[in-house]
Amino acid sequence: MTTISTSTAIGSSSSSSTSGSSSSADSSASKIASLTKQIASLNDELKDIAKDKSLTERQRTQKQESINAQIQMLQAQIKQLQQQESEKAQQKQEKKDVAEIKADGVNRPTGTNQINVYV
Template sequence: MTTISATGTSATQSSGGSDPAQQIAQLTKQVQKLTQQVKDLSNSSESSDEVQKQKDLLQAQIAQLQAQIARLEAQQAQAAQQKQQAANTASSDSAYSARTEGVNRPSDTNQIDIYV
């Protein structure tokens, strides 16, 4: 009987503080290993029912890992979008503050009194 190594997502879930890109890479490697195991089962000498059960189990694990990869990619995209919005807000604030001082909008230090 062929044994299947259960490479679940517990290792990647416990490292929640690490870089999402690293987590995605780890999950992708796990998906590749599980896919190889599915291919290897095709050459197995076991009964077709047992092989099909193992394939179903492996495919369920692959689907779970792919869903986790999709969540991590969505988190990365959201973080990048928030970072871009923050950068846009900061640049527009600095442009506004630079525009508020000057001849047309005098400040306390830049004011001219004109008498006619």
């Protein structure tokens, strides 16, 4: 009989708000890679369970459902990490856009350097 033991950290995703987003991107990428490896190993276990003749149909079904649930949780974690990365990239782009539209007082007036012309 095959014993299934996996360690998944549900809800333990940590986010750091540092100015260097490349380190957090690397961290997220490594977390995603790790989760993907876990999914691959669980898929291998599913294949092994399907081939295991010593299990009853009920045991096989229970183990398959358990592994499928674990895979779904891991996929949800991957989706959450990807969503966090896209939000960080969007915030970074918004900050960049705001910085580009800097008022210089000549062609783009500042609050203290405006000309109001009424005709």
